[in-house]
Amino acid sequence: MGLDLTNVGGMVAALISNDYMGNETVTDITKSGDDLVLKYDANVQGQSFRSR
Numbered sequence: 001m002g003l004d005l006t007n008v009g010g011m012v013a014a015l016i017s018n019d020y021m022g023n024e025t026v027t028d029i030t031k032s033g034d035d036l037v038l039k040y041d042a043n044v045q046g047q048s049f050r051s052r
Contacts, residue, residue, distance in 0.1 A: 005036075012036070020044050 001018040028039040
């Protein structure tokens with residue numbers, strides 16, 4: 001699994017990639033203490049899920 005963070009117009013964006021779900025762009029990113037929280041919907045091999 002790969003995670004690339006970028007600056008898009010002054011906001012953090014992420015690209016998550018792996019062999020099962022391909023690439024997923026994440027723009028709903030917040031900070032909780034020292035942690036980044038990424039929220040996104042994805043579909044892996046026909047199964048939808050929401051990561052929160």
